[in-house]
Amino acid sequence: DAGVIQSPRHEVTEMGQEVTLRCKPISGHNSLFWYRQTMMRGLELLIYFNNNVPIDDSGMPEDRFSAKMPNASFSTLKIQPSEPRDSAVYFCASRNEPGQGAYQPQHFGDGTRLSIL
């Protein structure tokens, strides 16, 4: 079975540019998570979707960050304009949450390593 697919795997761009990260969750999963990982701050939850609806975006750093999930098989995380401090590894994870589904694990993609120069 295909896992969570993220693209691109690596992105290097100059500050001020728009960056778009993409995620395809596991088919049948109804929840999707975006995380950011840095050495300084560890793993941070940015936003959580359930059935394509953003449920919790309290972790989104600022208005420069936005995330969408237009359908069950695709999500994007956009940074505009990008800044050097946005450099990190961004992970997407998905999960199947049928009813009381807290026992279901999250499944992670391999991440996008983002470098803003």
Next chain:
Amino acid sequence: AQSVTQLGSHVSVSEGALVLLRCNYSSSVPPYLFWYVQYPNQGLQLLLKYTSAATLVKGINGFEAEFKKSETSFHLTKPSAHMSDAAEYFCAVSRNTGNQFYFGTGTSLTVIP
């Protein structure tokens, strides 16, 4: 509030020695607990999960964890460390309410030849 605490951000063991990575959770009700492993330049992979069926949970790669309600702990162990076990390990907790995960800060395991 739901949280997990991983004691020791870095742990070093000799090859063949016991691995013990600590995780304590705070919860007013028994939660669901998970251990993940992250190898360099990869995403997090599920090692094992506790869902109240059995207190001793066996996972992949010879790892296991024991849920101890009296100690609010879910420590990860492996009898004999292998060089390939060198990685970052994360403990996570989930509850029915909110359907969210809470990850610990991670423990980096180094295996010394």
